[in-house]
Amino acid sequence: MQQLKERIEKEGKVLPGNIIKVDGFLNHRVDTKLMQDIADEFARHFDLRQVNLILTAEASGIALAAICAHRWGKPMVFAKKAKSDNIEGGLYQSDIFSYTYKKKVTLLVSKEWIRPGDHVLIIDDFLANGEAIRGLCDIVASAGAALVGVGCAVEKGFQGGGDRLRAAGVNLQSLAIIESAEPGNIVFRD
């Protein structure tokens, strides 16, 4: 998606440790018009008539997923993150490793809000190692729901998480895949 790549080139900041900050329009300050344009781009990649539920994970995926779901006239569910093993019942859960927090995090979705027969599109702002998406895919499978696909705005291609999901058969569409990032030189996958 050309508009998104241009925003990353113009406003993204490359920090030590392969961190790419896009917090001026995607995941701290949110450019809501850009989120709408991203929603419209996803709509060209997925057959939304098949989809009845949008799923994301807290926190930074929520803004994009909410605007997508609203634009498409669908409900949205966000998985909660628990940082303890003391989890109440009635929940689907998946343990993931958070590279942000450097520890195990449990993603949780109430069994009330995802059901067998749901057709789920996962939406997230960012994909690096792909742990959050893997956890969300686990939860969709645990619920006996169908995964239609996964839409990510920005993928760090060089960390391999996206390619592992594709190799596992997930219909993953990322709108900007970063192959390498150095200050002043961000290279996208064609």
Added chain:
Amino acid sequence: MQQLKERIEKEGKVLPGNIIKVDGFLNHRVDTKLMQDIADEFARHFDLRQVNLILTAEASGIALAAICAHRWGKPMVFAKKAKSDNIEGGLYQSDIFSYTYKKKVTLLVSKEWIRPGDHVLIIDDFLANGEAIRGLCDIVASAGAALVGVGCAVEKGFQGGGDRLRAAGVNLQSLAIIESAEPGNIVFRD
């Protein structure tokens, strides 16, 4: 807001400890059409021409605030929550007490994304003790920005947080104020 009160009466669950769960449409599963109707109701309470920035706190405020901001053509910023005292520079921060986590939490907003001269409307899904809103108001003041008002979907009136903010001069508009809640009997303030 009659529609919101009816949803709370019909779908809200009252749990021990004065907990009112509205996670089927507001803060786990999100009814995005209802969020749009809430945005339109807020638009009748606030002069949005004055507002150039929507502010909320992660995680559950983000869905409503994103849909409001998108509907109004404004950018949105969400404060991040840090559960440590090890905070990097360049941030406005406010310490609040989280009754959910039973501990101190620090709300953080980058100084890049809220500026003197901004006219800020705070949007949140839920107000009980009002700690999150108080922290967001602190951050607006620290930035030298102007607070236009605070819009909350659901307020637990009996916990007093909303009335404390009103007494402090905040233009707080809550669309459903719960005065008392027992299973099968939720009473709203007129």
